[in-house]
Amino acid sequence: MVAKDLDPQVRRSLSSLPDKLADRVARHLVMAGNLLEEDPELAYQHALAARARAQRVAIVREACGETAYAAGKFAAALSDLRAAKRMNGAWDYLPMMADCERALKRPERAIAMANEQAREHLDQGMWAELTIVVAGARRDLGQTEAAIRLLEGERLHSPSREAWVSRLRYAYADALESAGRKAEALEWFHRTVAVDGNEDTDAVLRVQALDGTDGR
Numbered sequence: 001m002v003a004k005d006l007d008p009q010v011r012r013s014l015s016s017l018p019d020k021l022a023d024r025v026a027r028h029l030v031m032a033g034n035l036l037e038e039d040p041e042l043a044y045q046h047a048l049a050a051r052a053r054a055q056r057v058a059i060v061r062e063a064c065g066e067t068a069y070a071a072g073k074f075a076a077a078l079s080d081l082r083a084a085k086r087m088n089g090a091w092d093y094l095p096m097m098a099d100c101e102r103a104l105k106r107p108e109r110a111i112a113m114a115n116e117q118a119r120e121h122l123d124q125g126m127w128a129e130l131t132i133v134v135a136g137a138r139r140d141l142g143q144t145e146a147a148i149r150l151l152e153g154e155r156l157h158s159p160s161r162e163a164w165v166s167r168l169r170y171a172y173a174d175a176l177e178s179a180g181r182k183a184e185a186l187e188w189f190h191r192t193v194a195v196d197g198n199e200d201t202d203a204v205l206r207v208q209a210l211d212g213t214d215g216r
Contacts, residue, residue, distance in 0.1 A: 005030045013059040025050045025060065032063050040070035051080075058087035069096055074103040091121035095129035098137070107137035125164040128154055132171045139175065148175045156188075166196035170203055177210070186210045 003011070003026035010029065014022040028050035035043035044067040047060070054060045065080035078100040081093040098110040114134045119127060131154050138147035151172040158165050173188035189210065192203035 003027050003030070010059050014054070014057060016057070017054055021053055025054045025057075028053075029060070029063055032067050036067060036070055040067060040072075043067040044071045044073065056087070058084045058090075061087065062090075062093070065093070065096070069100065072103075074100040078104070091118060092126050094118055094122065095126060095133050098130060098133040102133060102137050102140060107140040110134060110137040124155065125162055128164040128168045132167055135171055135175060139178065144175060144179050148172070148179060151175060156191075161195055161197065163198070163200050166192050166201055166203070169195065170201040173203070173206065177206075182210060 003023045006026045006029055011022075011026060014025055017025060028046045032043045032046040032050070035046065044064070047064040047067040050060045051064050061080045061084040065077045065084060068074075068077035068080060078097055081097050081100070084090065085093050085097075094113055098113045101107070101110040101113070111134050114130050118130065122130060131150060135147040135150050138144070138150060151168065154168055155165070156169055156172055158168075169188055169192040173185045173192060176182075176188060177185035186207065189203045189206045192201055193207060196203055
């Protein structure tokens, strides 16, 4: 891997570093990105190597946070994402940060992140992602009906084909099934399938399980 494989915008964020150092950090970030799905633990180690050389660069802390999250190191992920947010003022980390709080068995903290200030700073997609996490936190607390109402307040009927729509519908269908509302859940899993062209969810399998066509 070479430094030029790094996204140009990300590469520019390393411009405050000496050239040779920037090149080394960039190569670690390239490796972290390429390994994220197949080997998140190794991706995290590359991100840590970048952080050891450039811990005051926001994009490096972001990479550490994202790879730590993928590797299941939620406390570490939360720490680095908080650092990145302090450095660059970005709000798009909130859904992942809230999910870290859930993973750390602190659902109340996840819920608290979905405040008016966050709503002002997040676009529709990121707000939907945060809402999905908060609905999950409500369910962690045994508040399934509250989770359903929360999701009903979002754009479930959006005509958009962006990933957040299928994820939002899936979360709603899953909550409905958890509440014993299986007919409604089946309807919304079908609605999820309708917009989930990339099969980001397993809604097709959920439909098959609910309508008895899964072969069992």
